[in-house]
Amino acid sequence: MKTVYSPLHAGHAGQMELVTSAIVPGFEKPSRAEFVKARVESEKLGPIIGPVEHDLAAAKRVHEAHYIDFLPTVWPEWVAAGFKGTAMGFTWPTRGLRGDVPPKRIDALLGYYSFDAGATFVEGTWAAIKSSYDVALTAAALVKGGERTAFALCRPPGHHAGAAFMGGYCFINNAAVVAQWFRDQGAKRVSILDVDYHHGNGTQEIFYRRGDVQVLNLHGDPMVEYPFFLGHADERGEGEGEGFNINYPMPFGTDWDGWNASLEDACAKLAAYAPDVVVVSLGVDTFEKDPISQFKLKSEDYPKIGRRIARLGLPTLFVMEGGYAVEEIGINAVGVLTGFEDR
Numbered sequence: 001m002k003t004v005y006s007p008l009h010a011g012h013a014g015q016m017e018l019v020t021s022a023i024v025p026g027f028e029k030p031s032r033a034e035f036v037k038a039r040v041e042s043e044k045l046g047p048i049i050g051p052v053e054h055d056l057a058a059a060k061r062v063h064e065a066h067y068i069d070f071l072p073t074v075w076p077e078w079v080a081a082g083f084k085g086t087a088m089g090f091t092w093p094t095r096g097l098r099g100d101v102p103p104k105r106i107d108a109l110l111g112y113y114s115f116d117a118g119a120t121f122v123e124g125t126w127a128a129i130k131s132s133y134d135v136a137l138t139a140a141a142l143v144k145g146g147e148r149t150a151f152a153l154c155r156p157p158g159h160h161a162g163a164a165f166m167g168g169y170c171f172i173n174n175a176a177v178v179a180q181w182f183r184d185q186g187a188k189r190v191s192i193l194d195v196d197y198h199h200g201n202g203t204q205e206i207f208y209r210r211g212d213v214q215v216l217n218l219h220g221d222p223m224v225e226y227p228f229f230l231g232h233a234d235e236r237g238e239g240e241g242e243g244f245n246i247n248y249p250m251p252f253g254t255d256w257d258g259w260n261a262s263l264e265d266a267c268a269k270l271a272a273y274a275p276d277v278v279v280v281s282l283g284v285d286t287f288e289k290d291p292i293s294q295f296k297l298k299s300e301d302y303p304k305i306g307r308r309i310a311r312l313g314l315p316t317l318f319v320m321e322g323g324y325a326v327e328e329i330g331i332n333a334v335g336v337l338t339g340f341e342d343r
């Protein structure tokens with residue numbers, strides 16, 4: 001299996017984030033991608049190649065153009081405004097406020113275009129975002145070109161980014177971009193299977209009214225877990241999308257047996273949908289030692305996930321999402337991939 005990776009991710013470093021009552025160093029840090037890359041090498045998974053550069057047209061097939069065009073302006077505008085430190089919003093247009101008039105100030109625009117204080121910028125952030133998007137599209141082209149599978153070692157991740165919002169360390173929704181790209185390349189149906197611990201609220205929002213992209217999400221119950229405001233089981237899609245969005249919220253403490261029951265049901269519904277290609281949003285923050293998560297999967301469980309997905313017998317693109325127990329995320333993420341290859 002080929003892995004696509006870009007060293008440009010490392011410029012997105014040293015950012016701060018706001019979590020319950022404190023501003024802390026970002027959990028989504030460069031060492032995450034480096035541990036995964038090192039494990040790809042030590043496990044001899046296959047060649048690691050760099051991304052082909054793309055324009056932003058494929059991003060604008062799932063994101064609103066004004067949102068995408070905003071992203072590269074953030075750091076220059078932040079600096080021009082004389083602000084210091086990490087660029088982050090602090091005021092958000094919640095219910096009852098206007099979302100149709102983007103303010104003139106960069107710190108206000110950061111709030112206008114985000115749902116939390118977890119998608120923050122430093123000088124190298126835009127280059128990292130763009131490289132992650134290029135990585136995903138380059139890996140997608142490998143699968144389109146006939147390879148059974150490929151691994152897009154994306155950093156930053158993407159599944160919390162919606163059509164016109166960022167958050168949860170996500171800016172461009174890489175999985176949504178490649179799902180749409182496969183459709184534009186002739187695929188009739190695409191399934192996105194999001195196995196990250198957190199609900200892929202951005203992916204759901206993008207495809208919610210569409211029946212040509214099935215979105216299946218296994219995640220912590222939003223009643224008690226981030227992102228809180230989307231991800232309930234009764235969210236089944238709307239209009240043409242009715243029945244093509246499937247959520248599996250699960251309680252704190254869920255272990256392999258409980259989690260696997262959701263995986264089995266998701267795989268059955270995916271097989272029944274019979275997509276031309278599967279995009280896996282591969283987050284491994286379901287791990288028992290993850291610092292911000294509450295599931296109890298063990299390292300030995302990750303190859304089982306890969307083997308189950310392989311049994312679908314479909315072209316499969318793996319897109320890296322979350323996972324924050326840095327030392328182990330290489331073992332766990334690559335465990336899914338070696339399991340997929342039945343090694």
Ligand SMILES: NCCCNCCCCCS
Nearest residue numbers: 019118168198226292322
């Ligand atoms: N107290 C934990 C705060 C979590 N904030 C964002 C989490 C994003 C996960 C992306 S996979």
Ligand SMILES: [Zn+2]
Nearest residue numbers: 196197198322
């Ligand atoms: Zn996550």
